[in-house]
Amino acid sequence: MLRTLKREIRKLISKKPKGLNETKARAILLHLEGMKISQIAKILQVHKSTVYRWVKEFEKEGEKCLFYKQRKGRNKKVNEREISIQELQGKTIWEAKAYIEEKFNVKISYSLENSEKEVKNSLHKTLQDRQEETNRCRLRERLKGVIKKGVKVFFMDECGIRHDPSRVRRLGLYVVKTDYPSVKVNVLACIPLFDGKPCFMLTYSNVDSRVFVNFLYLLRVRNSGNIVLIRDNAKFHKNAYVFSVASRLSITLLFLPPYSPDLNPIELVWKDLKRWVNTYHYSCYALEFIEDEFYYLVSKGNYTGYWIKKFHDVLEDLEEGISMEKFFSSLFSYLLTSFIKFYLTIIQAFLNVFLYFVLREVISPLKLL
Structure with a gap:
């Protein structure tokens, strides 16, 4: 009995019929020859639990378990030619949807169901829009308890800039190859919402809580009065050492909702700054003048205009002051x-x-x- 079973499994492995799990068949054959499960797993490079499961299935189902199980798969897609135009003529999208689902026993996808909404420009919001709306509501609630008259609001973020950023399409320019290695700097900067002086700090080391604390000291030296610093949820921003220094410097740390870079206007500054570095074509000298370019961009462009429009109801007192x-x-x-x-x-x-x-x-x- 055991000999005939081995012979049949060897025939299956040699013929390789359609749907055969060859690795599983070899594992069962080695098991029938008296080899241990750990040795089989090492030879076939699979986990021991997998070999153990295959052996249990073979004991219950026999040779049937050596073949892949046929799955039903997704529902059959309805061909557009199968639907008569006369049957759907004069019906709304909802009536046509119900007719197709009942006749062909299928489920209309969400995208097709919302096609009429897209055509009519309805006010139904997508998941991303709803997420952005919830983020704005959260930030609005946080701002109400912090924004007061005489407070200076700043937006802060970190950014890594290389002297050889990703290339963009240019006309009449070409890439200049260099022999020196790639150079990268980490930049910490903040821009004011209304009143205040922007701050810029450049470092060649990794940004951690101590580097961030040095930036807070720089911000306090350049600006007087109460300060609210709006920033993301990086781990080193929420350190106990950072909170103690910020309270000592009279700086209130306000954190943005998670996954909401659209609420930080300084991201637009990084975009323009990297574009400026990119025009130097892999020149390491661009990093030497990056601070001057940052102050020039902040003084020239209005990066916080869209942010003020979103939260004008919260900023009325601050604007009046x-x-x-x-x-x-x-x-x-x-x-x-x-x-x-x-x-x-x-x-x-x-x-x-x-x-x-x-x-x-x-x-x-x-x-x-």
């Missing part, structure tokens, strides 16, 4: 400049009179001679 500050600062600067101009005109008139009398005393004796 900043507008009043700008009004008083402009009024003070106007009064100061007018005061200086007035005194300069008085001093100039006094000097003119003084020079007139001095020159008259000097010239009159010369005329007598």
